[in-house]
Amino acid sequence: MATADFRSIETVPLDAPTDAMPDASPARKIAAPAKSGGKLISPAAELAGQLADANRQQLLACDYDLHGLTLQELALQSQRELLDEACHYTASYRDVSCEQRALSTAKKLPRLFLAGHQPELFHPGVWLKNFVLGRMASQQNATAINLVVDSDTIKRTSVRVPTGSIARPHLEGVLLDQPGQPIPFEQRKIIDAEMFRSFGQRVASTIAGLVPDPMIRELWPIAIDGAKHTNSLGECLAQTRHIWEGRWGCDTLEIPQSRICSLPAFLHFTAHLLAHLPRLWEVYNSALVEYRRANHIRSQAHPVPQLAQEGDWIEAPFWVYRDDAPRRQRLFARCQDEQIVLTDRQGWEATLSLSAEGSTATAIEQLQALAKSGVHMRTRALITTMVARVLLGDLFVHGIGGAKYDQLTDQLISRFFGLAAPAYMTVSGTLRLPIDYPRGSEAELRSIRQQQRELLFHPERFLEASNAAGWQSYLTEKQRWIESPNVPETAKRRCQSIRSANENMQPWLATQRGELDQAARAVAERAKAERILSSREFSFCLFPAEELKGFLAG
Secondary structure (H helix, E strand, O other): OOOOEHHHOOOOOOOOOHHHOOOOOOOOOOOOOOOOOEEEEEOOHHHHHHHHHHHHHHHHHOOOEEOOEEHHHHHHHHHHHHHHHHHHHHHOOOOOOHHHHHHOOOOOOOEEEEEEEOOOOOOHHHHHHHHHHHHHHHHOOEEEEEEEOOOOEOOOOEEEEEEEOOOOEEEEEEEOOOOOOOOEHHHOEOOOHHHHHHHHHHHHHHHOOOOOOOOHHHHHHHHHHHOOOOOEHHHHHHHHHHHHHHHOOOOOEEEEHHHHOOOHHHHHHHHHHHHOHHHHHHHHHHHHHHHHHHOOOOOOOOOOOOOOEEOOEEEEEEEEEEOOEEEEEEEEEEEEOOEEEEEOOOOOEEEEEOOOOOOOHHHHHHHHHHHHOOEEEEEOHHHHHHHHHHHHOOEEEEOHHHHHHHHHHHHHHHHHHOOOOOOEEEEEEOOOOOOOOOOOHHHHHHHHHHHHHHHHHOOHHHHOOOOOOOOHHHHHHHHHHHHOOOOOOOHHHHHHHHHHHHHHOHHHHHHHHHHHHHHHHHHHHHHHHHHHHOOOOOOHHHOOHHHHHHHHOO
């Protein structure tokens, strides 16, 4: 069994003074560990409680008003509603401890530690977040809740599986369901029940030559049973994974984002953002421009597109989709007297009784009515993590990708609320499949390529040690041009003459060149195999269970 390389964990000593704690969300470069078994936990897990307490104290000091509620008051309401809903949701498919149920009705809320991801069969480095989250919460007397981001679009219904031999592996996409429209996980049902049922067996058969005992054999019967109770593809995958986490002692709650978006406190927050959309729009776009400039990003789509303006319609950082039109559309809004008109610019419109200064009560009822009619408004990425960090919990655990773009969310929080952005943690890891493939092929290939280049541009270095004759005149010509002044008038002729001399010496190197070409082809095959088999992106379900358990729960 592989063991974690704890030397690669980024940590701070347990007895470090508070003022020596690293900034949890600096504009620093972070990367996944290179070594298999390596973990990135930054700042150190032992500091989670201190970070959470500092975040809560910052919130207490913030006097920002959200339509009659302070940020602290709305956060407490949000957390109570979140904890209660997460307990109820998790209990629908997995045992929830009496202590967790009691916390949801307690007068004093526990600290809440959060993480989140799409409901996918992701790689072990992503899965590590859930186990670190659960372990930290247990050690710090907190409650851990994982947010299932089911508003994201499902991009594929297959899992990349390596197959073939170690010498000649290749990747095969194994379907877990028929492809369908690019719609949110929340809307995606299982299309082909038989294909879903046979997925585990097909994956195990595909990878058998490389990994004979993948955990998919034990995991997939849970998914098959889960599909009897929910026809939602994402929900079934997430619940299957979460049930397995319980077997390995990971004591967390879960809740889909779609359920969070229906909580009264969340709707109050949504109404407030829509009522102050012009200011949010300005803060969002200006922070994005500065982020791109600071990080030398030219793409207008990275990390997110700017919010648009079309006439008197301005784009809100929300998605909207309907049961009868499940593809996500951008949400636009405009003020009209004491109302806000919403549209997807595709024919749908709705009106909220809402203004920057009035009550949100009627608007909340209208948003609830929209949801009941099959209209779903969901926060986009930056606002989703803003909500998680400011309202829903005391400490958020990011992966590497989220940690990078949330440097932008820091600016949104500080500029919109006048609040120092709450600290977050970054957790990731690297685990490679336990396959004994040859290493170092890439370096060997680079060496051979360099030798081939030397043969082409410096053939004399190889010929001078040989007994061959006849090539010296070409070398003399080459040296004459090398020693001649490199002036504009003769630069072109000089270059052509040197190149011609090198080419004329090549016939004396045919044997060496053939040997190098043959070696390059062989090493290129090994390098291709190494690139495939060394990937850290393979789904956790392809690993042996004991290998994973040592990495995740050890």
